[in-house]
Amino acid sequence: MRPPGGKETMSSLPRPYPAHITASAVPTATAAVGAPPATKPEQTQARRGVLSLLGALTAGLVGGAAGGGAATWYWQGQPTDPVVLSAPSPVQLPGALPVAQLSMPSGEVDIPALFHDVAPSVVGIEVSGRRGNGEGTGFIVTEDGQVVTSNHVVESAQEIHVLLADETRVPAKVAGRDARSDLAVLTTEIPPDKIQVARLGDSDRVRPGEPVIAIGSPFGFDHSVSHGIISAVDRTYGPPGRSMFGLLQTDAPINPGNSGGPLLNAAGEVIGIATMIQSPVPGSVGVGFAIPVNRARALLPRLAAGEQIRHPWIGISYNSVTPELAERLGLKKAAGLAVMSVVADSPAERAGLQAVEVGRNGDVSGGDIIVAVDGKALDSDTTLARDLQKRAVGDTITFSVLRAGLSVDVPVELGAWPDTIG
CATH class of the missing domain: 2.30.42.10 (PDZ domain)
Structure with missing residues (x-):
C-alpha cells in the first residue's frame, strides 16, 4: 500500500475533452465509426467535465466493434443502496478459462470475508515508460500466472511489474493486447505457490440491483476494495468515436488506477473488468463501467497466444x-x-x-x-x-x-x- 501523498502518476492526471463537432443542425450525437460525431451545444455543456484516465492512456472504438478506453466520460450519478438478490442457475460457457458455479449467498454480503477470499487473485500493476509512471489493476486467470488487465494500462509501458496482495513484486510482459476491446494479457513471474486463479462468473446473467465489489489500485493505493450494486446492464458509453456497448454500470466507486481490475459478485466471481467512469471531477461519483467478463472470455486465449485481433x-x-x-x-x-x-x-x-x-x-x-x-x-x-x-x-x-x-x-x-x- 502506498502512503498518502505519494507520487503523482499518469493515471491520476486530468485530461481535456476530445474535440466535438458542434452544429445546431445536428440534434443528437451517437457512437462514431471512424470520426467524431456532431453534438448539440447544450449536450456539450451538459457533459462538460474532466476527462481522465483509469489507467495510463486512452484507446477505444472507431468502427462499431467493441472498443475500450481509459478515456473517462462523466455525468452525475445517483448511488443506490445495495440490494441482495438471489442468483440464477449457472451456465457453462465455452472457452479456455474456467467458469465458476454461481452461489449467491442470501442476506447481507460479508465484504471482509469476500475480500479476504479473492484478494490474492488480484494484482496491482505498475508501469513506466516515456510518458512517466502509472498504475492499474489486473487479476490472475491461469495456473501459470497470466494476468488480465486493460489495454490502456500497459499499451505505452516499457517496464511492467505486478504487485501481489502480500507485497510480492515481480516483473511482467505483455503477451497480447487489443486496443479496441481495451483488454490485455500479461505473462508474469509470480511464484507458483503464490498463484490464486480468479473465478469467472457469467456476466450474461447479471441483473440490476445485484451487489458487487471492486478491487483495484485507486490513485496508487493497491488492493483497495469498494462496494455497490449493478446500476444497469447493456450500457453504451464512451468518448465520441470510441464508444463501447453492452457494458455493466455500477455505483461501486471506481477511480483512476482501478482500470483492469475485477468487478465481482457476492459469490466472489469476476463478472466485469473496470474500464471507464463518468464524473465532473477526476474521481468517482458513482457512475462506473466494466467490460462484461463473457465478452473477454473468447478473446483472452487469443491474446495470450499473441494473436493480433482484427476488428x-x-x-x-x-x-x-x-x-x-x-x-x-x-x-x-x-x-x-x-x-x-x-x-x-x-x-x-x-x-x-x-x-x-x-x-x-x-x-x-x-x-x-x-x-x-x-x-x-x-x-x-x-x-x-x-x-x-x-x-x-x-x-x-x-x-x-x-x-x-x-x-x-x-x-x-x-x-x-x-x-x-x-
Missing part, C-alpha cells in the same frame, strides 16, 4: 435521424442514421458513401441516410455497432441508403481498423 471497420461517423434533423433534410420520417463524415481512404469512401453537408449557418443538405443493413432496418446506432461486431474483416455488407430522395444500395467491404486515422 471490422467502415470509416464513418453518424447521427440518429431525429424529427428535427429529418425536417431539415426534407425527410418524410425520422428513421435511420445520417452519415456525418467519411474518413479518407476508408472502406466507406471506396464504396461511395456520402456525408451530410453542414453549412456555416447550421443548414444541412445532401448526404446518405442509412436505413437498413443487409435488408434489416436500423432502429438505433447500437444496432449497427452490434451487427459489425458479428462480422469479420473482408466481409461485405450492403447499406440501404436514402440519397437525394432515392433508395440506393451501397455494398461496403469491411476493412481492418487502422493504427491511425487521418
